[in-house]
Amino acid sequence: MQIIAKKQTTYKFNNRYILGISFISALGGYLFGFDFAVISGALPFLRTAFHLSSWWEGFLTGSLALGCIAGCLLAGKLADRYGRRPGLMIAAAIFAFSSIGMAFAPGLAFFVIMRFCAGVGVGMASMLSPLYIAEISPAHMRGRNVAINQLTIVTGILITNLVNYLLSDMHEAWRWMFGLGVVPSLLFLLGVFFLPESPRWLISMGKQAKAISILTKIGSAEFAQTSVTAIGQSHQKTGQSSFSAVFSKSVRPAVIVGVTLAVFQQLCGINVVFNYTSTIFKSVGANLDHQLLETVAIGVVNLLFTLIAMWQVDKLGRRPLMLAGSIGLALSYIVLAALLKYQAPAIWISAFVLLPIALYATSLAPVTWVLISEIFPNNVRSAASSVAIVSLWIAYFILVFTFPILVEHLGTYGPFFLYAGICFMGYLFVKSRVKETKGQTLEQLEHNFTGH
Template sequence: MKSISDIIVVKSERHDVAYVLRICAVAALGGILFGYDTSVISGAIGPLRDYFHLSAAETGWAVSNVVVGCIFGALASGWLAHHFGRRLTLFFCALLFSAQSVGAALAPTFFWFVIFRLIGGVAVGVASAVSPMYMSEVSPKDMRGRALSMEQFAIVFGQLVVFIVNYLIARSATETWLQTLGWRWMVGSEIVPCILFCATIFLIPESPRWHMTIGREEDAKKTLTRISNEQHALTLMSEIRESLSAEGTQTNFSLRRLFADRNARWIVFIGAMIAALQQVTGINVMMYYAPMVLKNAGSDMRGALFQTIWIGLALLIGSVLGAWIVDRKGRRFLMQFGSIGMILSLLVVSWALYMQTTGPLALSGMLFFMLMFGLSWGPVAWILISEIFPNRFRAIGMSIAVASNWVANFLVAQGFPMISENEWLKSHFHGAFSMWLFAAFGVFAMWFVLRFVPETKGISLEKIETTMMGAPLRQQAQPVITPQTAAKPR
């Protein structure tokens, strides 16, 4: 027979799942714009390159310049999210997305195209940190994985939609029209989800954890009670209050304090590595340059654009599967399983390119890669960097991790066309070299997770630091935080 305390605990853990998913779905519109903005270039890059007469390096810059904006946006996201709140910061992102979609579509020169894409990059960088940050802070611990998977689902959905839009624009168009106007329609079509995001962002509450950091406890209690019930809200507020008082609130947590804190340095390093490794596995070659890869495998331009729809669909299916099992199987299992599948897929694509086969082998390898990435590194990397940082430095920690993600993204986006079009590598390996390189990074990524990343499934955000510092392979190098050690002066 259950005791009264057991009944209270059970009651306090009941949540309004539908409400949590609704507010996370609105926040995830930032992910849709993230996916749409970063992938629209895949269909536009060919006509854009011909219209502005770009070299290989300039072609890479046309794709990767947005990532430079993402880096600065990610670094600024922590400051913006702390000083203005998560919700207002996301609205600011929506305005920047709108400005760049119109400006880049009307750009008279390559210079102005780059300027407006940089503005969009800032929006992507901020949204890529703040949107999952918000979701992690409003989601109960036992459904945090599912809620945060909505961010990856939204990113992939945005990518799939833009692949379809790009194909529909190019399907009946002439090459001349695509070079002069088609790519402008592709870039400008982003204004539609921008308007939707602007119209809905103020329908969701502000993050209760942000309210706690600025002393608005009644507002935090109201939101947490709506998410679950008053008993659970009071219990969680007590944990948040204790977490914030242990080392000072985020208001006082500067970069100087971050690098002076051994625990914080280690956790930020883990987060930055997870974020960067997600990019160097080859995902954005598939997202940015899929038509170029498929053309190397024998497809024409329209056929390549049509095939990118299937690539986006495979990623979407993988994301749905990942969201379904991430809170059942855990983060580490999915990362390991997905890494093996991604490595094998890249080897299949590299074989097709190296042997210069014109059949479906390259496309099959790319589809399986997207499926494996979608159920593993795609959602789980964002889940991990959203939940491994303690309250006291979550905003600044996430901004550094997401900036690392975009730095790695830039290196891949800028470097791939230069590697792909290198005459010596092309003549000897026929485009396979880059796939071998990404497969090698996949092996390293799997090793890193096995060695340094603990399981975080079901761990409260207020207890995450103990879990991170108590990882078995880290115990000898760094003690676990306890009340006694936390009380000692640093």
């Protein structure tokens, strides 16, 4: 139990309970990390099994994003009508089904359909997990708690890369790689049964008694009553939720920030490093064993620097981390592109692959999810989050679909000059449009971003 003093008022918080339900919800991020990483280890085998052209390689990789778009749109409607918890359950069930489907895929078309279905589950979880965590977390620990979702993503990436490496000598190794996704999805489904519903959603449905019961488990009775009053006033001022309300004049500034950051998080280019590690290292002569080992190194660095981000996001704040990450990525990409162009030794390529991974893990990766989960008004949060995260997955599809085609025409190094330019533009946007959000309640942020 921790005591926090704010504006002459002292609240007690049950940190163990808050962290427990945050970690359970964040298991949705593990599914994201699994399907995100499994393609990197499986691609060398899929190229042979399905005789992939550069076009099909990009489309197969990006088909996950197309499913994610559908999943985000579905999750927004489900979350508003039935609550956050049922949506998380459905996401886990879809992911379990699609993992088995990909493992037993008889051909390319069936595999792509199953990967699309996996994307539906990932898209739902990618929207609902950080949204849920933001809604149940007190202001002073919201940034760290939402970043737990990013921690489970990178944990999923690391464990999946390790498993891919260990399975690489097996017959039809790619089937095992995808099939093992059923394990975390079933664990996630089991965990969601122990989650309470979001108190903010319950208040929007007029279920104040249930909301107060949950809030008193999170903090003191005084905290619960103050929160209920503030949330209720927020809903009265902003009215009922709808997708049309997302684009209203008052909400538009927050939507512009959320969508732009979501698109920037993907078009900054880091995910081609995650998804196409084998392509990058093959271009400088590394063998398959080296390629898969590099994915493990990427996973380790990603995890370590995500932990640093969790430690700092509520101390340094969101804005300084985003600024440092975006300009750092721009500079490191320029060096990486030059090294690839002049066929530098693999050890130098590895260093300047891991550096942008570290920068991304401490900035754009966790902080974007934190900001998307907290800058929208209560009554449109799920709908507005859907819009932002759909934009994120569209950008992801564009990125991973175009990379093999760009490599074919520009060489492996060429796209990184483009990504460096995008990162510099992202730096300018954050500097001019993104406000600091640390330490403020969701209702206070609603006033700051919309004027309500």
